[in-house]
Amino acid sequence: MRLTVLGTGYVGLVTGACFAEMGNHVTCVDRDAAKIQRLERGEVPIYEPGLEPLVAANLRQGRLRFTTRLAEAVAGAEVIFIAVGTPPRADGSADVEDVLAAARDLGACLDHDAVVVVKSTVPVGTTERVEALITEALSARREILTVDVAFNPEFLKEGDAVNDFMRPDRVIVGSRSARAIALLRMLYAPFTRNHERLLTMAVRDAEMTKYAANAMLATRISFMNELATICERLGVDVEQVRVGIGSDPRIGYSFIYPGCGYGGSCFPKDVRALIRLAQDAGVDAQLLRAVEARNQVQKRALFDKLTARFGQRLAGLRFGLWGLAFKPGTDDMREAPAVTLIAQLIEAGATVSAFDPAAMTAAQATLPREWFEAGRLQLSNDQYDALEDASALLLVTEWKQFRNPDFARMRSAMRLPVIFDGRNQYDPARMAAEGFEYHGIGRGGRGSVEAAALRLRAAG
Numbered sequence: 001m002r003l004t005v006l007g008t009g010y011v012g013l014v015t016g017a018c019f020a021e022m023g024n025h026v027t028c029v030d031r032d033a034a035k036i037q038r039l040e041r042g043e044v045p046i047y048e049p050g051l052e053p054l055v056a057a058n059l060r061q062g063r064l065r066f067t068t069r070l071a072e073a074v075a076g077a078e079v080i081f082i083a084v085g086t087p088p089r090a091d092g093s094a095d096v097e098d099v100l101a102a103a104r105d106l107g108a109c110l111d112h113d114a115v116v117v118v119k120s121t122v123p124v125g126t127t128e129r130v131e132a133l134i135t136e137a138l139s140a141r142r143e144i145l146t147v148d149v150a151f152n153p154e155f156l157k158e159g160d161a162v163n164d165f166m167r168p169d170r171v172i173v174g175s176r177s178a179r180a181i182a183l184l185r186m187l188y189a190p191f192t193r194n195h196e197r198l199l200t201m202a203v204r205d206a207e208m209t210k211y212a213a214n215a216m217l218a219t220r221i222s223f224m225n226e227l228a229t230i231c232e233r234l235g236v237d238v239e240q241v242r243v244g245i246g247s248d249p250r251i252g253y254s255f256i257y258p259g260c261g262y263g264g265s266c267f268p269k270d271v272r273a274l275i276r277l278a279q280d281a282g283v284d285a286q287l288l289r290a291v292e293a294r295n296q297v298q299k300r301a302l303f304d305k306l307t308a309r310f311g312q313r314l315a316g317l318r319f320g321l322w323g324l325a326f327k328p329g330t331d332d333m334r335e336a337p338a339v340t341l342i343a344q345l346i347e348a349g350a351t352v353s354a355f356d357p358a359a360m361t362a363a364q365a366t367l368p369r370e371w372f373e374a375g376r377l378q379l380s381n382d383q384y385d386a387l388e389d390a391s392a393l394l395l396v397t398e399w400k401q402f403r404n405p406d407f408a409r410m411r412s413a414m415r416l417p418v419i420f421d422g423r424n425q426y427d428p429a430r431m432a433a434e435g436f437e438y439h440g441i442g443r444g445g446r447g448s449v450e451a452a453a454l455r456l457r458a459a460g
């Protein structure tokens with residue numbers, strides 16, 4: 001099939017490369033000329049495991065092309081995906097301007113029948129607006145074409161996006177067009193071969209399903225973070241509680257890991273967009289507001305623990321920070337908890353030396369230049385270098401290489417053997433045995449008692 005994908009971000013590029021891999025001819029179009037130039041050379045501008053070889057192979061075999069010219073990109077395309085960004089506005093609502101602009105541009109240049117599929121995450125009612133804008137633009141040009149519209153949310157997760165796209169748990173198609181559904185069923189058949197996983201529903205139901213999925217996952221995380229805070233006060237280890245409840249099949253283990261808050265380009269913005277959508281519909285989304293508020297508090301949890309430990313004397317201290325990306329497996333730093341923490345530390349007069357296995361270039365490009373120029377934030381080439389003379393390690397993102405590090409080497413590099421573990425990666429008993437003062441999230445009981453004992457010992 002001939003396909004076009006608008007937007008070559010995390011979603012668009014993965015979509016284009018995976019469809020090309022299944023034998024389709026895909027043209028990806030983006031308004032960012034620099035990005036397109038890199039992609040034409042086979043360079044993938046984002047870190048996403050498995051994506052670069054997929055792009056390179058399909059480019060070489062002539063099934064994947066990149067351009068900035070929309071009219072050229074849609075020529076002969078049977079299905080056109082809109083996968084452009086929908087960033088948050090200041091009031092929390094999703095900014096769908098790029099999606100609507102894409103619809104207008106399509107209406108201005110389409111010259112053949114096609115199916116247009118919205119893949120961006122959009123508020124309920126947006127796909128209907130896309131359809132209306134295309135129809136309007138076509139009739140202004142007196143073009144009589146059949147352009148069917150569908151909404152097909154994307155559920156991939158960054159860090160495992162190719163895998164998720166290739167083996168989806170389900171594919172959701174919202175459309176009232178039998179032709180659109182039939183084409184999408186055909187297109188997705190190679191990905192859903194083992195058993196039928198394509199669910200069809202009304203467009204608005206599908207739009208809501210995407211927000212509901214992210215809101216549910218964010219709710220589980222915020223629930224656990226709140227529970228962790230209660231555990232800490234009551235001398236309970238939340239990690240024991242997590243295993244205890246996760247073993248209940250009605251609950252399960254996913255998305256119940258307490259930590260220093262969720263980030264990224266989806267959960268925060270989608271929860272806020274849903275709150276706003278509810279508000280516009282006259283509903284006060286109390287639970288979702290609490291999910292969001294708890295996350296804001298949680299993103300400051302490590303800093304609060306630091307001030308509880310060091311008092312107000314953070315000025316002049318140096319901290320080693322592991323993990324800048326919002327989660328492991330990606331270089332995406334949008335709304336990353338590490339950014340909130342670094343900002344708080346710099347504000348308090350401290351210095352940060354940070355390391356991330358994938359997000360160093362993104363950090364250099366997106367974090368405030370004055371942090372670097374003033375020498376308040378340094379990026380280290382190595383996780384151990386980041387700990388030189390550090391008063392504590394702050395573990396913010398749980399990359400695998402941080403799970404079982406060389407503790408002796410860490411201890412000898414650091415000024416003080418103190419760990420603030422924002423992802424509960426380490427066992428408090430092991431940390432005590434290794435000679436570290438350990439602070440986790442919600443690790444009342446063992447963790448805090450041992451940390452207190454160590455502190456007393458260190459104080460003589």
Ligand SMILES: NC(=O)c1ccc[n+]([C@@H]2O[C@H](COP(=O)([O-])OP(=O)(O)OC[C@H]3O[C@@H](n4cnc5c(N)ncnc54)[C@H](O)[C@@H]3O)[C@@H](O)[C@H]2O)c1
Pocket residue numbers: 006007008009010011012029030031032035083084085086098099101102119120121122154155156157158265266
């Ligand atoms: N990132 C994820 O993990 C993820 C997962 C599921 C759904 N989504 C949703 O998918 C959408 C895209 O997310 P993303 O993370 O890939 O975004 P992104 O910001 O990484 O990429 C968006 C791309 O679209 C391009 N673009 C914007 N307007 C354009 C236009 N009119 N024509 C051509 N190109 C245009 C931009 O230049 C950019 O390259 C969003 O709605 C997001 O909520 C994202």
